[in-house]
Amino acid sequence: MTNDEPHELWAALTWETRERVDAEVIRRRRLMAVLGIRESGLLPKPDLNDCVALVGVREEILADRLVPLPRTDVDTLAADVAVLPRRPVALELEWDGDTWGWILLLVAVLPGPEPRPHRLAQWQEAAWEEPLATARALADRLGVPLSGPGDDGPAGLRAG
Known part of the structure; x- marks a missing residue:
């Protein structure tokens, strides 16, 4: 087959x-x-x-x-952060790939002896500008740093 x-x-x-x-x-x-x-x-x-x-x-x-995708706007993500057990000390963006393409993950880093990431959102094969802008706006609202890849999308991973 x-x-x-x-x-x-x-x-x-x-x-x-x-x-x-x-x-x-x-x-x-x-x-x-x-x-x-x-x-x-x-x-x-x-x-x-x-x-x-x-x-x-x-x-x-x-x-x-298909079940609707979870909302990934700043207000929804801020509400998700509000129910976490601790306030995040940072937000991180990470590229991940799977069989269906590239995924951009947004995680909140929670404080503790070993900082633990908590996945807040993911975007698959999206126009990267919107998720990046959302992550920046959320980090600004929370007053925490945002780290991770820039505006070049997953192409930077393939080149490296």
Whole structure:
């Protein structure tokens, strides 16, 4: 089976597996959806790339049913910070990559003997200017430093 034929993989799955995979896709739990396909009992076990391609197709088909992404505006993030167990001493932006592309993570660094990061938000394949501006505005509102990558996006990671 190749990435060009996700419909063949879908047809080979039981209806129970299809229901479980679609439920994970709707909840935006891509990795759990891929795992559901891989552990469906099909022999030989479906290729990881085929599973990823099928999840992508199911996301397109179910797009109108996907759970909304969490809000990532400054007011919402400030409210999230307000319920943390301690006030953050800094905010950090981190690039991370996965099978579906680049992710920009915003974490709050909480004080303690070993500073612990707490994920506040993530943006995947976004226009990077907006998340960077949001992170800067939140750091200003909280009066904490913001560290991490600049405006060059993940391209700087690939070059290094």
